Amino acid sequence: MNNFSLVFAIPSYIVIATVIFFGMFFPLSILSEFIFVEPFFIIHVTTDLAFSFGLILAISFMSAIVIPMNIYRIRILRKKTSRIGTSLIGAIIGASAGACSCGPIGFFIISTFGAGASLATAFLTNYEIPLRLISLGLLCVVYFTTTKSISTECRIR
Amino acid sequence: MNRLIPVIISGIAIALIVGVGFTSYYAQIIEIQELRDKAIDMKKAERNILNLENASPILGSAEAQITIVEFGDYQCELCYSWFHNTRGTIIDNYVDTGKVNIVFVDLAFLGSDSPIAAQATHCANEQGKYWEYHSILYYKQEGIDNGWASKSMLKEYANELKLDSDQFASCIDSAKYAKNVQNSYNAAVKMKVSSTPTFYLFDHENGMVEKISGAQPLSVFVKTIDSML
Numbered sequence: 001m002n003n004f005s006l007v008f009a010i011p012s013y014i015v016i017a018t019v020i021f022f023g024m025f026f027p028l029s030i031l032s033e034f035i036f037v038e039p040f041f042i043i044h045v046t047t048d049l050a051f052s053f054g055l056i057l058a059i060s061f062m063s064a065i066v067i068p069m070n071i072y073r074i075r076i077l078r079k080k081t082s083r084i085g086t087s088l089i090g091a092i093i094g095a096s097a098g099a100c101s102c103g104p105i106g107f108f109i110i111s112t113f114g115a116g117a118s119l120a121t122a123f124l125t126n127y128e129i130p131l132r133l134i135s136l137g138l139l140c141v142v143y144f145t146t147t148k149s150i151s152t153e154c155r156i157r
Numbered sequence: 158m159n160r161l162i163p164v165i166i167s168g169i170a171i172a173l174i175v176g177v178g179f180t181s182y183y184a185q186i187i188e189i190q191e192l193r194d195k196a197i198d199m200k201k202a203e204r205n206i207l208n209l210e211n212a213s214p215i216l217g218s219a220e221a222q223i224t225i226v227e228f229g230d231y232q233c234e235l236c237y238s239w240f241h242n243t244r245g246t247i248i249d250n251y252v253d254t255g256k257v258n259i260v261f262v263d264l265a266f267l268g269s270d271s272p273i274a275a276q277a278t279h280c281a282n283e284q285g286k287y288w289e290y291h292s293i294l295y296y297k298q299e300g301i302d303n304g305w306a307s308k309s310m311l312k313e314y315a316n317e318l319k320l321d322s323d324q325f326a327s328c329i330d331s332a333k334y335a336k337n338v339q340n341s342y343n344a345a346v347k348m349k350v351s352s353t354p355t356f357y358l359f360d361h362e363n364g365m366v367e368k369i370s371g372a373q374p375l376s377v378f379v380k381t382i383d384s385m386l
Contacts, residue, residue: 033235033371033372036370036371036373036377038370039367039369039377039381040377040380042373042374042376042377044372044373044374046238046242048238048241048242049238101233101234101235101267101301102230102233102234102235102236102267102352102353102354103235103352103371104351104352106267106352107266107351107352107353108351110266110267111266111346115269118266118267118268118269118302119302121267121301122267122268122300122301122302122303125234125267125300125301126300126301126303
């Protein structure tokens with residue numbers, strides 16, 4: 001049995017993964033204005049923004065795999081929490097890259113914190129795609145190091 | 158314990174991002190419900206809600222039954238997306254047929270070039286080319302504060318539209334319309350508009366007001382407009 005199956009053979013980890021996936025995908029898609037619920041529920045992805053939407057989907061999916069695997073690793077192997085921190089940082093980079101533009105979060109941040117915040121949101125918006133790719137890369141690295149760690153530690157034990 | 162700190166900080170940051178987003182979203186829903194209540198008497202609603210003193214000229218017939226008021230920023234990529242994917246069909250099917258007119262209100266907040274770009278459209282308006290200049294900005298948009306909307310580039314666009322370059326340069330250099338753009342921003346904030354693009358659809362015959370937040374697809378606009386006509 002490989003490490004992926006080892007973790008997700010336990011139903012509670014499937015539940016955690018599902019919650020993380022939907023808990024990230026829906027808020028991120030709403031904040032990035034791919035999903036609208038008012039006046040009607042509608043998913044709207046234009047061709048020019050399709051890649052950005054695909055990256056949100058990929059980040060949510062990877063977070064839903066990586067975070068439960070790390071929780072498993074911590075609980076079973078009593079290891080440190082640093083990889084969850086890295087996964088969350090990856091997810092935050094991906095989330096803030098898209099959410100801080102002309103939507104309500106961007107407006108709130110800029111109108112509250114002024115010019116400095118404006119520079120930060122400009123950076124996050126102008127480099128949205130590269131930042132999301134970095135975020136995805138970070139999650140992939142954490143996935144492989146976690147898989148390796150579970151595999152090694154389980155063999156030793 | 159020290160290793161837990163980044164996890165806790167990261168968790169709080171995610172919760173903050175999601176929390177602020179949803180708080181703003183629900184505030185908007187409450188706001189639209191209040192607006193619907195207020196809009197029973199359209200004249201009253203127009204007086205109280207619709208302050209278009211510093212807005213664009215009207216695009217379309219002044220006698221149209223519905224006015225779409227768009228709050229936008231020239232550096233906003235979602236405004237760009239709406240301009241290129243939805244606006245054209247609305248103009249063909251509703252504005253050109255005299256059913257709807259469009260007004261643009263500057264909510265220039267995204268960067269230091271946003272208010273200058275907004276002022277430039279008002280300078281172009283002095284020479285009767287507001288909407289042509291508005292369109293050229295949405296064709297030229299390339300991001301936020303990365304040079305495409307600098308003063309020198311704005312003057313270039315004026316040349317492309319064959320505007321009187323001296324008059325335009327003098328207008329933009331003197332920041333003649335800075336106050337108007339700021340007033341538009343203040344009016345938008347007063348109306349609780351907190352993102353771009355945001356649209357208010359005012360039905361002058363039935364006194365209905367609908368708010369559409371975001372670059373929503375054409376089908377949402379068609380359904381909303383058709384329900385008013």
